[in-house]
Amino acid sequence: MITFGTIVILGILISLIIWLFFRENKVISWILFILYTGFSFVLLLRLYGQWQYYEAFKSIIYLGNIKIKFTLQNNMLGWIFAILIFGISFFNGLFSLGFSKSKYSKNIVPLWTLILSASILILFAKDFILFFVGWEYLTWPVFFIVNQGKKKFYSDSMYYFALNVLGGMALMLGIWLVFKNTQTLDIKTSISILLSHKASIHTFWLLIPFFIAFLVKSAAYPFHVWAPRAHSSAPADFSPFISGIMIKFGIFGILLFIYPLLSKGFIPGTYHGVPTTAYFLSWLGIITSIVATVLAFSENNMKRLMAYSSVANVGYILTAIFLTTPLGIEGGIFHTINHMIFKVIIFITLAAVYFRTGTADMSKLGGIAYKMPITFMTFLIGIIAAAGIFPMNGFTSKWIIFQAILEKHFYLMAVAMFFASTGAFLYLYRALHSIFLGQIKPEHRDSVKEVPFLMQIPMWIGMILIISIGVFPGLVLKPLIPFFNSIGLPAKYILTSLSKLPGSFGQLNTLNAAIIFGFAAVLVTILFFVVAKHHKKPFMDNYTAGEDPKDWGVDENRYQFAYGFYQPFEKKFLPFFKRSVDMFWQYFGFYTKHLGEWFNNIFKDDNNFGYIAIIGIVIIFIFGGFVL
Amino acid sequence: MIFLILLKAFLITLWVVFIGLLFLGIGRKITARIQKRYGPPFYQQFIDVIKLLAKESIWHHWIMILGAIMALGGLIATALHVPIAGILPYDSNGPIFLVLYLSAIGYLGMAMGVSASGNPNAPLGIGRALTLMLGYEIPFAAVLIIFMGLTKSSYFLQIAQSQAGGILHWNFIRYPLAFIGAEIAVQAMMAEKPFDQMIAPAEIASGPLVEWPGKFLGLGMIQMGVSVFIETAIITNLFLGPSHNILDFTLKQFGIYFIALCINAVMPRFKIENAAIYLWTIPLGLGLLQMLITFVL
Numbered sequence: 001m002i003t004f005g006t007i008v009i010l011g012i013l014i015s016l017i018i019w020l021f022f023r024e025n026k027v028i029s030w031i032l033f034i035l036y037t038g039f040s041f042v043l044l045l046r047l048y049g050q051w052q053y054y055e056a057f058k059s060i061i062y063l064g065n066i067k068i069k070f071t072l073q074n075n076m077l078g079w080i081f082a083i084l085i086f087g088i089s090f091f092n093g094l095f096s097l098g099f100s101k102s103k104y105s106k107n108i109v110p111l112w113t114l115i116l117s118a119s120i121l122i123l124f125a126k127d128f129i130l131f132f133v134g135w136e137y138l139t140w141p142v143f144f145i146v147n148q149g150k151k152k153f154y155s156d157s158m159y160y161f162a163l164n165v166l167g168g169m170a171l172m173l174g175i176w177l178v179f180k181n182t183q184t185l186d187i188k189t190s191i192s193i194l195l196s197h198k199a200s201i202h203t204f205w206l207l208i209p210f211f212i213a214f215l216v217k218s219a220a221y222p223f224h225v226w227a228p229r230a231h232s233s234a235p236a237d238f239s240p241f242i243s244g245i246m247i248k249f250g251i252f253g254i255l256l257f258i259y260p261l262l263s264k265g266f267i268p269g270t271y272h273g274v275p276t277t278a279y280f281l282s283w284l285g286i287i288t289s290i291v292a293t294v295l296a297f298s299e300n301n302m303k304r305l306m307a308y309s310s311v312a313n314v315g316y317i318l319t320a321i322f323l324t325t326p327l328g329i330e331g332g333i334f335h336t337i338n339h340m341i342f343k344v345i346i347f348i349t350l351a352a353v354y355f356r357t358g359t360a361d362m363s364k365l366g367g368i369a370y371k372m373p374i375t376f377m378t379f380l381i382g383i384i385a386a387a388g389i390f391p392m393n394g395f396t397s398k399w400i401i402f403q404a405i406l407e408k409h410f411y412l413m414a415v416a417m418f419f420a421s422t423g424a425f426l427y428l429y430r431a432l433h434s435i436f437l438g439q440i441k442p443e444h445r446d447s448v449k450e451v452p453f454l455m456q457i458p459m460w461i462g463m464i465l466i467i468s469i470g471v472f473p474g475l476v477l478k479p480l481i482p483f484f485n486s487i488g489l490p491a492k493y494i495l496t497s498l499s500k501l502p503g504s505f506g507q508l509n510t511l512n513a514a515i516i517f518g519f520a521a522v523l524v525t526i527l528f529f530v531v532a533k534h535h536k537k538p539f540m541d542n543y544t545a546g547e548d549p550k551d552w553g554v555d556e557n558r559y560q561f562a563y564g565f566y567q568p569f570e571k572k573f574l575p576f577f578k579r580s581v582d583m584f585w586q587y588f589g590f591y592t593k594h595l596g597e598w599f600n601n602i603f604k605d606d607n608n609f610g611y612i613a614i615i616g617i618v619i620i621f622i623f624g625g626f627v628l
Numbered sequence: 629m630i631f632l633i634l635l636k637a638f639l640i641t642l643w644v645v646f647i648g649l650l651f652l653g654i655g656r657k658i659t660a661r662i663q664k665r666y667g668p669p670f671y672q673q674f675i676d677v678i679k680l681l682a683k684e685s686i687w688h689h690w691i692m693i694l695g696a697i698m699a700l701g702g703l704i705a706t707a708l709h710v711p712i713a714g715i716l717p718y719d720s721n722g723p724i725f726l727v728l729y730l731s732a733i734g735y736l737g738m739a740m741g742v743s744a745s746g747n748p749n750a751p752l753g754i755g756r757a758l759t760l761m762l763g764y765e766i767p768f769a770a771v772l773i774i775f776m777g778l779t780k781s782s783y784f785l786q787i788a789q790s791q792a793g794g795i796l797h798w799n800f801i802r803y804p805l806a807f808i809g810a811e812i813a814v815q816a817m818m819a820e821k822p823f824d825q826m827i828a829p830a831e832i833a834s835g836p837l838v839e840w841p842g843k844f845l846g847l848g849m850i851q852m853g854v855s856v857f858i859e860t861a862i863i864t865n866l867f868l869g870p871s872h873n874i875l876d877f878t879l880k881q882f883g884i885y886f887i888a889l890c891i892n893a894v895m896p897r898f899k900i901e902n903a904a905i906y907l908w909t910i911p912l913g914l915g916l917l918q919m920l921i922t923f924v925l
Contacts, residue, residue: 369689369691369744376691384733389732398729402725406782409777411919411923415915418766418769422765423762426761429754430755432740432743438751506781506782509720512720513730516717517730519705520704521697524700524701527681531843534686534843536688537686537688542746559746559748566755566759568899569904572905
């Protein structure tokens with residue numbers, strides 16, 4: 001059975017069918033999407049273990065004197081990404097099927113299926129050409145989805161577009177440089193040929209375009225500016241995909257091409273056993289997470305806030321991966337997977353809130369938890385995981401990342417990471433309070449209710465996954481053992497049981513810790529319910545030094561503390577952070593636009609000077625070609 | 629096997645709550661004497677907790693109850709992972725990252741509970757508490773990482789045992805800068821003056837606990853006792869050598885608490901942003917300086 005080919009072709013076909021016949025009918029489109037993702041998921045599932053499996057195109061393509069046979073090669077890393085992408089998209093589709101009934105829904109299925117089929121090309125490509133095709137093929141549809149064809153989202157989506165096109169061009173340049181140096185387009189072969197060259201400082205320049213391409217896609221500092229803007233303008237049910245999956249392709253690219261080169265000393269110079277370049281990039285990860293964390297404090301739009309949280313998590317992942325140790329890679333991949341799960345879940349709950357209230361401004365929300373308890377519980381578990389608190393999956397991968405940093409004795413890095421990790425707690429609580437707790441607004445009191453069961457399915461699955469991976473990290477790490485063996489992870493870091501977290505500075509038995517946690521929770525619950533009685537009171541019946549808020553003319557709307565939550569903190573720190581990078585990109589955009597207008601004006605002029613000039617230049621080039 | 633673990637956990641929980649409340653009671657007495665008052669008896673805290681737990685209480689939503697349970701449950705689970713003179717319910721050795729991240733669930737529970745009470749003064753207090761937390765966690769983490777690096781382990785037990793061999797081997801003598809930094813951070817962690825703006829004990833209408841009546845407040849008091857226990861126990865494990873028995877350990881813990889009380893009794897109060905900045909300069913500076921001296925020089 002041809003798996004990859006089927007998934008790619010089917011994706012394109014379904015996209016075409018939906019676009020031609022069901023453009024107006026969102027329900028049928030989503031059902032087709034769910035069938036497609038589910039079917040692909042099952043197909044991919046059967047490929048586990050068959051790492052030699054490949055699919056090749058029948059025809060051979062000649063590029064100059066190089067012949068290329070396009071091949072899709074099954075590999076462990078690509079497989080684990082693919083299985084998560086299709087699994088998550090399946091449940092996201094279930095949610096979107098329910099979401100399609102709201103007026104906020106857009107029919108994004110044709111583009112989304114295209115993106116999914118493109119992801120197969122990226123994940124399993126054996127050569128750079130297919131990889132690049134998939135890469136571009138992923139970038140463009142996302143732009144149209146994020147833009148939604150609306151003028152008000154133009155400037156926000158332009159950040160995504162401009163930076164990602166820059167990344168795509170950088171990737172093309174990088175591929176050309178690699179081809180020039182190695183005379184091959186096969187990824188694995190080119191890596192081994194590059195490594196056989198003598199390492200020199202010039203090799204650093206070869207990798208720069210790849211760094212730009214992959215760091216832009218994963219929204220690392222200083223390219224993070226597109227992430228919050230794209231999230232806030234994208235349709236609510238598409239944001240999970242951007243955060244959960246799309247930014248992970250940058251991570252995948254780094255693992256695929258940059259990590260094998262850096263870890264084998266492609267660029268000379270090491271610092272404490274870590275390649276110097278990688279060491280600085282590790283710090284770049286830390287800077288990414290700190291900047292994103294601090295920017296998230298003052299954010300009032302819930303989707304932008306969570307987008308910053310994603311950027312911060314990408315920072316942790318980059319830090320771990322660029323340690324270029326097997327343990328760091330283990331932590332990085334594990335956190336990538338965990339982040340996929342919990343961030344998708346968080347964005348799904350935000351979409352559920354948007355589905356019922358129609359606003360993403362946190363200061364306009366409040367008290368939603370009392371009307372949407374399942375959504376609230378899912379969000380709560382999601383943010384506990386995002387803050388890296390124990391019984392959830394976020395903790396397990398953060399544990400390994402910390403162990404990987406300590407293994408290399410980068411203590412200052414560990415302290416800096418702690419800052420970002422604790423800061424996460426601040427903005428996550430802020431979101432929890434402003435959206436879900438506090439006073440419920442009068443306009444939401446009657447209109448808001450829990451989402452239908454169909455939309456709850458992904459939430460339930462997500463909660464179960466987050467907790468079970470938190471208690472049994474082996475559920476994810478054990479199937480990955482063949483991959484860890486291939487990168488040379490020492491045996492002491494490989495899981496011996498489902499619930500033992502490995503680490504350089506000590507292990508942790510998560511099951512026992514969870515038992516103790518459960519015991520404490522049960523004990524306190526019993527204590528709470530055996531002592532005195534309690535009775536329920538309405539929310540406005542509050543202790544306010546013995547006075548009734550209504551006497552002062554304060555209603556629920558004004559009795560909620562949500563705006564300017566960390567004002568003292570913001571006052572001290574934010575002007576510094578807010579200006580630097582955003583200003584740079586704004587000026588960059590401004591001058592690029594002016595340059596474009598200048599070129600444009602040449603052609604707009606009536607005197608035809610531009611045409612003559614251009615033709616003249618072309619002629620000079622042609623003759624120059626003959627002469628030289 | 630699992631039954632034995634749970635039995636041990638239960639006994640340790642009783643001990644932790646008992647010592648925590650006892651400390652708070654003695655603390656009230658000592659503070660009173662410093663201020664030339666007579667003060668309540670040392671067992672007053674037990675009376676207060678029992679009285680509060682017996683009171684009929686109001687609640688606004690089940691999330692408030694969930695928050696109260698998470699707050700105390702999370703902290704008790706944390707306390708069960710901190711070695712008390714080497715005693716632990718199971719052989720976890722006191723994993724440091726687990727303790728740090730498990731205590732966070734206690735604070736999150738409390739934050740959630742007070743947010744669900746609908747009083748805007750409560751999240752105001754939480755906002756301050758979290759800002760302060762960002763302040764003290766960083767110097768504290770720096771100190772912890774020094775000792776993790778020294779012992780090549782992320783366990784409290786190993787750090788405590790590494791100081792065996794008399795008082796001159798104890799970390800507070802060998803690494804005095806780290807000790808001072810950690811002491812200041814713990815002062816903030818216990819929300820004692822000069823870092824008590826977030827809990828605002830003197831202003832009744834603000835601070836996290838404003839809307840917690842009756843048994844919620846009772847649970848809150850137990851939680852405070854447990855958190856005092858955890859914080860003093862962490863410092864004892866880190867700096868005050870290996871302990872031979874529980875009594876030894878508890879006396880050392882009390883020593884740490886006594887210092888905090890004395891500073892608390894005579895200090896004015898920081899504004900919250902100034903407190904965070906102070907914590908990032910003096911204690912963090914001391915911690916990093918110690919790190920530099922230990923690992924680089």
